[in-house]
Amino acid sequence: MHGLGIGQVRRFIGRHIGVLKIHSLVVCLYIILAMGMSWPILANVGSSVVGVGGDPWQTMWRFESKYAALAKAFDDKHVADFVKQEFLGGGEARLVNISVWPWMWAYQLFGMPAAYNFIWLLGFVLSGYAMFLFVHYLAAGRIHGKEVWLQLAPAFLTGVFYMFLPFRVAHAQGHFGAMQTQWLPFILLVFVALYRKFSWWKLFLLWLLFTIQAWSEHHYALWLGVMALVYALLERQRLRVFIAQKRHALAGGVLAVLLLVSVGLAYVPTLRLSALGDSLELGQEQTIRFSADLFSFVVPAPLHSLWGSTFNRLFAHYFTGNAAEATQFLGWVPALLILFFRAHIPRRQRRVWFVIGIVFFVITLGPRLHVFGRVLPWPMPYALIDNWPLFSAVRAVARAGVVVCLAAAILLFWVLKKNIHRGASAVLFGFLLLLEFSFMPSALQSAALSPVYSYLRPDSGSAVIEIPAATNYTAASRALYAGLRSGKRVIGNIALERAGVADDGELVKSVPAIRQLLYLRTTDLRRDRSEFFAQSLPESLPDALAFLDVGEIIVHTDSLTPLQLSAIRGFLEEDVGMSAIEVDDALFYAVPQVFSRPHDFVFLMRDSRWTGVSLDQKRGHVYGEIEHRAAITLVNVSERTQPMRIKLTLAPESPGGLKIWRSGQEIGEIRPGGVGVYPVAALPGKTVIDFERVGQSKAVIQDPQLLYGQ
Template identity: 25%
Template sequence: MIRAQHLFREYTVAGARVRAVAVDLLALTCYLALALLVTWPLALRFNTELFGGIDNIPGRFRFAGYEEAGLHLWRVWWVSEALLHAVHPFWTDLLFYPDGVQLYVQTLSAPNAVITLPIYLLAGPVAAFNTVIVLGFALTGFGIFLLARQYAGGFWGPLLCGVLVTLGPFHLGQLQNSHNHLFSMQWIPFYLHALTLLDERGSRWRIGYASGMAALVVLSDWYWASVCGVLTIVWVIARLALVRERWVLVQRYALFAAGASLMLLPFLAGMIASRTLLPVGHSARDEIWEAYVRYSSADLFGLFFPNVYNPLWGAQVEQILRPIAAPFTPSVWYVAAGWTLTTLAIIGVWSSWQRALHLLIVGVCLWVIALGPTLWIFGYDSNIPMPYALLDRIPLFGAARKPALFVAPVLALLSVLAAIGLEELRQRLPSLWRAAPVVVVAALGTFELWLPAGRVFLPLERPPVYEQIAARPGAVADLPLDVLETSRTLRNQMIHGQPIIGGFIARRPAYPSFDIPLIRAIGTMQELPDDDITPLDRTTLMAMQCFAPVRHVVVRTDLTTQREQNNLEQTLTRLIGRPAVPAYEDAAYRWYELPLFVDACHPFMYPGKGWHAVERNTEMVLYRWADAESQVIIASPHTTSVPALVSLRLAAYQTTRPTELWSDNRLWGVLGISPEPRTFRLLLPVNHGVNPIILRAPTAPDPASNRMISIVAFRVSVAYPALTEEKR
């Protein structure tokens, strides 16, 4: 008898689990069908064109286009290729050649590439990109469904709340801007769902689930990692403040933190190894950065702004919002939640605030952070300081730059409150009428979130010149460079597969190699001077080409001026020693294939940061004035450290100025530089690669030029005595 009862209980539990899985699969199927319907006819163009967003939306609230879409297409391509070839996905030497760039705190969305890898293998990067869009709709709704059902129970309420979020204005706005990394906000509700399960019971799979979701959030995007980092702190503090058995929860959270850290260990180790290359935010900030953070903040009433994407009233809403939020960029401040969702959430709070107290505390805290460093009220900056101003000073966190993104978990928590509110409405009605609130909410949500009929599709070109380059390995200068945040060179790179000068990423690196005169002249298509304070003869140019060999120079002639093209040809002619002749030319492209001069490698020197433009005195002598800190760079092709004799002909402005000389993070001495020109010779060790020599001197104002200057350099050169002796 006891055995039979035990078997019956096991059968009942197993049956409940099967039913729960069946309900989850049904909900996921509904969201997938909704995603295909909303993006239709994407399914017919799945591997030929990129999905660019919803068309026929009035005004400037739509920013969809090639540039952001191309950037995210490149990210899918890069991570997929890195995984297939067992290459480090968070570092690439394909961009910003020859320096390369870290991708740890970029908008890489690595999990998107991982889950779409089978599609990438079967149908290519375009199909994988479009799969990310479909999954962004479906999984965001499904994550909300799981989270809301955990609190409210039932099926139709959580299902509708998932629809209200995934088709809501905030989520749709990320799609319209082709911000695929932010449109893939499914990791937020999944992570909240994992925390909720962890609070209930500390089983191994729940701890593993929470740890895994934390790892996915961190790997998906630095924005979401920053948001969920703060979310976790607020969640834990609020939960511990509201429960009695705190020690049990502390143990669970400790195990969860240990599990997440273990999963992220390789990633964190890579970040530590690349720490000098990571953008820290505040310490590197300027006025433009400050303005970006300020205008990327939510308005106090931003959650309640109407849906600007509805074709019935969108144009009128934009006319209202545009003057209110004139200083804002809509792509970063528009955080409307939708009136249907917020109304249900208000009902949920009103009827069950004690049940939802923890969610209310967390949601309010995150909403306050989303308001940014100062409080904006209907577009007016009150200058009232807000908590984000303190968070923004934290190294690395400040690199996130978009306070308004804290709205994402707020919307997920609102969906829970909305599901509770809808369930409360149903329970207060007779059983015969309990379907009525669901029908009414579905009708209101459909009316509010109705989408325009048009869809944007972005075809991709494959210029034949890049097909030819693909068969001839070598770095590419694809001109003009991506100086205006265009992804054209990234789209081209997916064809030829070679490293490129420059690149388009969210947080640009310092890129010291771009100061090499030959690379700068090619990259900017500006005139290469005949001489400088360092030599610019053909022998030096060949050494620069040998040090950082750019093999292919491709010019988009319709995007460049004739003067720029002439400057480029003159530079290439000086390098080659004969007129530069294109290897290929058509109506839009001109391709030069350059020699690499593999036997011309020798050390050379060039001015780095901190120098003013070249000038000439009455005797036609060249010179450059320096700021408080200036650099001269030694580029060495030698694999071992060798002593270098550095000659610096310097003078000071008006009076003798003590000048510190730094090399390899070491102070080598203080030079007393007088107004009379003098040549200083120093023997310094030089390593392989780029070696900056830093000069630091006090400045003074120059009334004639209205600038702050310190010292002046007439000639800078380097010699290697040991290597000269070896040649003899």
């Protein structure tokens, strides 16, 4: 008996060693293919980051900032509070993005940018291997006989198809969550295994994988739920029998509770934010813009190595949205094989995956049909659910195309399994597939920060102005990442909106001179046009910088046009009197303690209730309108009270009159055509003046002025 037991163990190990060798070789082949397609990364893994635009910088910022927050929580012994806020729905209402947490171990091992590049490459390998495992298991495949690789070729080639899908490659240029398509086949694999033979460890693994998917890309989790609903409708009789068993029903309840904790609670802040107003209601216009075009599934990707530039013109001129969202190409050869050999697919598999593919094909088209960029007037089925909860917050409906890709991969596997009988046919299909999906060399951008950041001083203010961080997303994201080194906030950084942290955008839009600089109002800067209330921009800038605690200004010359650069330099150097230091591709301005040009330490901001503020070129007047109520704020950056006056003229054609209030007391009233001058003692800090319309219609103010002295 003892000898028999040893023999059984040896045979068991021998069988599994053989399988392990095969799977190891499959993974190695996927690694070789992934590295071959992305070969520039290998030589620049520690100095460059793969991808384009600002999204890779955003992701690197998120890794480092969240890791630093976790380390601080450990140091302060507030780990429980951190976990509650980050994962269990605590803290303020905010957009949640926790896609980096499943990969935080890679950041700890390699640092940035090596960790990002490693995850990028590993995502390709895992996508291919996950699909290989799923379809091989779906077909109940067993490896036997001598022609092992010929038996595995259909599953292996299906993995190649899935890992190099243009949909995935396009999102891999920067969409960190959307490029992680590997979890979907893993989830399906565990689900099928659980369905065939129930066990609690499989249920736990299914929960873990779905949680990772929901954290990585919540859109995919939503579409996975919709796919499960479609599958349940198609297979309702089988599922009814499965759920009839008490253990299976109990397992479903346990899974629901686990997902409520790991996924539901993590997204409570997002749901809370949506309940505060319409901040997550993106509107049908944006939903239509980021829907797929009818022909996007057959138009080759713009990233293709050989003919990508040709089709890029088509994407740029006809397809809506950005190239990543518009790329849905499934490949001509795979699509034709599926269509012509669909009869070779097992009936049940054909029914399930064709229906799922068609349903999600229709979903990706969005609420209106696009045909080569032309939006047709009649509604699509998605318009019926566009305003439903959760669906109303979906920005890029085209990402539902991931399920179309998934269904196409499974259908392709069955076609290949039935038709690949020789090694030559497998090699030929693999060659055609790699030719259609080739995207090498991968786009890289330097991960090195400009040396201009070394000029920032920690004692010179808590904030920095970076131009064009308010208008250029790439520059803004790079500035956000650089802020981790300097510890200074970047005024008006547009990347803060996607980063999910509070920004000062509304405040910046009301500060004179700062607004013109950040939003590149070159006409205002070059012509020295006065701000509202006749405020001089050069005179207002020193006080505005002091108010925002700005110590330095950085101008990224490589991100500006010659006209923009000329206007900014002329304003800062000639009008304001600041000195520039040229550092590679940037200009550095240190804010002086004392400016050479005189200023009165007071500037004025208007609130968001003002309407129609503009300069009428023909009439030569500046106008501002008050529909009901509005206010201005006098900001005094000095330590003593400043004597000021506001001069108000109500336009003769103004339909309504105007009352002026300060601290709840009325200080004046003006009728149409009237003029009023009101002394205001501007105390250190902020002094608010309120306006109220008199009459049934708006009050129109003409050429208001802020004057120094009383």
